[in-house]
């Protein structure tokens with residue numbers, strides 16, 4: 001038969017014409033999946049060792065493959081490497097380079113394997129590593145939060161609901177709320193990591209393989225905790241990518257909420273904090289501006305990451321078993337999610353220790369808005385008044401104080417007594433913001449000593465002292 005015009009692809013045997021140039025570009029993924037090169041080689045080395053162990057290839061072939069792959073890895077690391085779009089993806093680029101280097105033995109690497117279980121394995125190896133990086137960054141941010149919380153355990157600020165002054169709290173307590181969000185994020189990722197850490201190799205294209213592969217051996221080589229239990233599921237499952245992106249989206253939702261607070265607090269209207277100059281930028285026209293661009297961008301990137309989550313869900317929802325090429329589209333959203341989460345966490349490790357806290361401004365803001373009104377109601381309850389009754393009395397006191405442009409603590413005892421005869425001189429202890437926070441000393445509360453205890457417990461949870 002005339003060989004002219006035939007496909008020159010590794011899979012080209014049954015094709016009678018070359019791939020259309022557009023299709024070649026449209027289907028290629030090497031532009032982005034080259035990022036999996038290290039993991040692809042790691043997986044291939046383990047597969048080759050296993051093939052040697054079970055005798056599907058000879059020991060000499062195994063050694064040639066492993067040495068060849070290691071040399072390819074070294075070349076890729078030096079950056080002295082050209083990826084070929086004609087070879088579609090990272091897998092075929094590396095395999096074809098291997099055959100080019102070591103000849104016949106290289107052609108045996110793919111025995112009992114398909115790109116379908118190969119790419120699923122690469123992706124899991126990649127994500128496991130990146131999750132560990134993210135977990136380490138979560139721990140760094142957690143420590144930074146605790147350090148600031150420690151310094152600000154007794155710093156009084158207004159606590160808000162509806163962004164209206166509600167009750168006085170301590171800044172340390174507020175920061176511990178951030179800490180809790182982040183600990184849940186870490187737990188979610190650790191949970192997700194367990195389901196990432198499952199090995200698909202041995203599933204081959206979809207149905208498994210007749211070669212006597214030792215899957216447990218390969219899994220041990222690659223540090224996988226278990227092997228997949230169903231080949232159809234293993235080659236097509238991307239739940240772990242979606243789960244990761246869901247966990248990442250929640251991390252970003254948290255960072256976005258903090259960022260919104262930083263933006264508000266850094267505004268001259270609040271003036272609670274100052275961000276370090278090195279984390280701000282200026283305006284090209286207004287010379288006075290110092291803008292909180294980093295928190296603003298973190299807020300924006302939350303939309304981008306949760307968009308990736310949605311795109312991955314849409315990617316999966318129509319796919320029949322088993323592998324479909326749709327799955328090639330999982331990589332760009334995943335990679336971008338990983339990069340974005342890691343950067344945003346790093347931003348917080350940089351910003352938190354450098355926050356300048358304006359304690360006076362926080363305190364005076366806490367003294368506005370009748371923030372101790374609940375304390376007055378609780379005081380009346382202590383004197384035998386039913387809470388709902390007390391609520392009404394204090395409402396009238398607040399109304400009166402507002403009409404005189406005074407805070408509760410500025411009203412005289414005589415005036416207060418007109419609203420309720422049970423009020424005595426000791427009321428002024430509870431009307432101060434210091435008294436208010438000190439009273440809230442149940443576990444989980446905002447009292448400075450309670451916050452200090454919570455910080456000690458948090459440090460124990462992190463394993464730091």
Ligand code: ARG
Nearest residue numbers: 029089115116119325327328
């Ligand atoms: N580049 C592909 C991906 O990312 C690799 C698997 C291709 N498998 C196939 N049968 N075409 O999913």
